[in-house]
Amino acid sequence: MERENCVYTSCYCEENVWKLCEAVRTERTAPLEECCVVFISNENRMVPLWKQKSGRGDQPVLWDYHVVLLQVRLHSSSLVYDLDSELPFPCSLELYAAQALRSDRGIKPAYHRKLRVVPADSFLLNFASDRSHMKNSDGSWRMPPPPYPAIRTTECQMNLEDFISMSPAVGWGRVFSLGHFLQRHLGDSSSSSAAAASSSS
Secondary structure, three states: OOOOHHHOOOOOOOHHHHHHHHHHHHOOOOOOEEEEEEEEOOOOEEEEEEOOOOOOOOEEEOOOOOOEEOOOOOOOEEEOOOOOOOOOOEHHHHHHHHHHHHOOOOHHHHOOOOEEEHHHHHHHHHHOOHHHEEOOOOOOOOOOOOOOOOOOOOOOOOOHHHHHHOOOOOOEEEEEEEHHHHHHOOOOHHHHHHHHHHHHO
């Protein structure tokens, strides 16, 4: 899937990824069962990511949360689809870990990343957002909303907080520390290789 063919609205990463999952399901560009949605955040809603389009030079962007699509392939590298990244689209998880996630070592604990990993089919079925988080107190938009109707389910109009939350007791999917996530998907040497690659980049 080409980046230019994806539905994209700046500052609505959760909806961009929902639309990406929808396209995967409809166009069958990849097996949907290989795809997971990854929410990156923490209890403080302050997570640094590098190689973002809105960044300057090698400085990280500090997001309250960010959302990407992860395709876990059995016999080849896993792929990350991040529509806000300067890195290739899609990008191997190895490269994304080294260049965009890097390591929590050397970062203050308040900025340590956690990741909620949700199967794509579950995300499509359960996610809902009325976009109220993007409105000011006077009702004006902080950033222009997507042109299509808000995403909702028959039961719910807004549950974005349950996906951003890094409490394992709420929401869908599983919550990992950054180190545990990288170890799970890249193996034992993932954290050290990511740190080494980021320090040499």
